[in-house]
Amino acid sequence: MPELPDVEGFRRTLASCAQGHRVARAEVADPGVLHGVTARRLKRDLEGRRFAAPRRHGKWLIAPTDGPTVVLHFGMTGRLVCGADSEPAGRFQRVAFDLDDGHRLGYEDQRKLQGIWLAATDDDIDRIIGDQGPDALSLSRADLDRLLAGRRGRVKATLTDQAVIAGLGNLLGDEILWHARIHPRRTVNSLTDDERDRLHTALREVLRASVRAERVPDDPDWLTGRRDDPDPHCPRCGNPLRRGRIAGRTSLWCPHCQREDA
DNA sequence: CCGTATGTTTCATT
DNA sequence: TAATGAAACATACG
Structure with a gap:
């Protein structure tokens, strides 16, 4: 939880x-x-x-x-x-x-x-x-750029690293990346300015709604709402969602909305 | 018995 | 140095 x-x-x-x-x-x-x-x-x-x-x-x-x-x-x-x-x-x-x-x-x-x-x-x-990054709730766009600068790891692993940003876990990481339409295996240094923009916007919006609900909402229009489905499909495009292991945790993403190459 | 679960730390390796 | 994967921690559930 x-x-x-x-x-x-x-x-x-x-x-x-x-x-x-x-x-x-x-x-x-x-x-x-x-x-x-x-x-x-x-x-x-x-x-x-x-x-x-x-x-x-x-x-x-x-x-x-x-x-x-x-x-x-x-x-x-x-x-x-x-x-x-x-x-x-x-x-x-x-x-x-x-x-x-x-x-x-x-x-x-x-x-x-x-x-x-x-x-x-x-x-x-x-x-x-221990070593904690700034709290995710008060993260400006400039903060995000500063925190990601010079990093080469996968974006999912970086977002959920408490020493980089404090507060994001496995569900939030997946949800934020799905909202931002960024594949969890993308590397931080490959993200464009526009993608970092989307990442920051998604982070803020996902957190705002989640803090209000005191959990990541179990909303069918959100990725998390499909997480426990036996055969989950993307709420945005309807394509089947994919599961994989990233940073030691199960990740869920949409291979259509979140492209690995783009 | 096996794998899985929204977390963190430690260790070995790349 | 940065980063990754595996294992460990303790417990329930299918």
């Missing part, structure tokens, strides 16, 4: 659920999601602390308190949910923060590919989230 739009939704969830509230109790159901901190220390350092305004960079959610900062990544299956602390915990709830108003903020994750970190300083945060 989680790419930039999903994590932006989690940021809103955290803000409306927990911002301004104190942690009455931190519960660790599965310490397997904790990184660099024990369950005991997480409880000791966070209980009694008050959540401030959360921020997001790419797929990372950064939640400061009046003590340490909680840093979260959702991997492929993680999510953040807000409910009443009386509700039964879901099967995949790994950590929960019971708040001073009876609400509970739950970190749920099936696969535990990522998890939760605790940071004491800004340097800690930087070290945890």
Whole structure:
């Protein structure tokens, strides 16, 4: 699930659920999601602390308190949910923060590919989230040109490289390239000015709609809406879509709209 | 048992 | 140095 739009939704969830509230109790159901901190220390350092305004960079959610900062990544299956602390915990709830108003903020994750970190300083945060490019949501056309300059890799791999641009994952990468009519295997240095223009426009439009929906929309007029079809066809031209492996992930594209040579 | 899944890191190789 | 592919991480599902 989680790419930039999903994590932006989690940021809103955290803000409306927990911002301004104190942690009455931190519960660790599965310490397997904790990184660099024990369950005991997480409880000791966070209980009694008050959540401030959360921020997001790419797929990372950064939640400061009046003590340490909680840093979260959702991997492929993680999510953040807000409910009443009386509700039964879901099967995949790994950590929960019971708040001073009876609400509970739950970190749920099936696969535990990522998890939760605790940071004491800004340097800690930087070290945890690693090398990140600028957030995809605030990327100008000039930024894009600057980021792509000098690169020779495939455009799909480059767009989804968090150290180049933060926030784009496999679904967004495919969706943006389909909107821009650029083949995912094209190299960055082969893109024309016009193609980089289309790429930037597609990136902005796909992100705007996705952030509004808090996910890449499952819209039949979008590529992603056809992704799970047994025999998917292009919503634009009707030709069969093609699947292939690029940058280690399954890519989906239209061989008619997105030509490899052009 | 096998392959696949919206992520990231590490390692070997080109 | 840049870039790529494969593997690993943990888990569910068909």
